[in-house]
Amino acid sequence: MSKLDIFYKHPKVFLAHFSCWALGHVFLNSLRLQVLLKIIGIPLKLKKALSLTNIGLFFNTFLPGSVSGDSVKAYYIIQENKKASKSALLFSILLDRVLAFYALFLMASFGILYFFSLEKIMQTSWLT
Numbered sequence: 001m002s003k004l005d006i007f008y009k010h011p012k013v014f015l016a017h018f019s020c021w022a023l024g025h026v027f028l029n030s031l032r033l034q035v036l037l038k039i040i041g042i043p044l045k046l047k048k049a050l051s052l053t054n055i056g057l058f059f060n061t062f063l064p065g066s067v068s069g070d071s072v073k074a075y076y077i078i079q080e081n082k083k084a085s086k087s088a089l090l091f092s093i094l095l096d097r098v099l100a101f102y103a104l105f106l107m108a109s110f111g112i113l114y115f116f117s118l119e120k121i122m123q124t125s126w127l128t
Contacts, residue, residue, distance in 0.1 A: 026050065026053055026054065026057070027050070029053045029100070030046060030049040030050045030052075030053040031046070031049070032096060032099060032100075033049045033052065033053060033073075033096055034046055034049040036092040036095055036096055036099075037049075037077070037089075037092055039092070040084070040085075040088045040089070040091075040092055041084070042077070042081050042084055042089070052073050052076060052077065053073075055069070055072060055073060055076065056069035056070060056072060056073040057069060059072045067097070070093050070096070070097060073093060074089060074090055074093045077089055077093075
């Protein structure tokens with residue numbers, strides 16, 4: 001019996017799990033985008049940030065390359081804020097990408113520390 005059988009036997013558990021992940025992921029990405037744009041002086045409502053984040057996720061899924069969604073997001077932001085500095089806008093999108101990578105790195109680090117004891121990590125041959 002697999003641990004994933006719970007998702008087959010109880011689809012509501014899968015739906016709840018997926019909804020929490022998706023809504024949390026999209027909401028936190030939108031909030032991060034909103035804060036970064038606010039720092040450079042571009043007020044953005046959370047609804048618009050959610051819309052831009054979903055557009056970026058869509059294009060990341062269907063266009064080749066991992067930065068295609070970010071470039072589409074940057075295009076829409078630049079089109080709506082023609083008076084703002086383009087370099088500052090592009091830098092905020094780049095910083096958004098860097099912060100996302102940093103968060104992923106931190107989550108992986110905490111996961112490694114949680115699931116493996118320090119003794120086990122030090123005994124592995126690839127670290128020595």
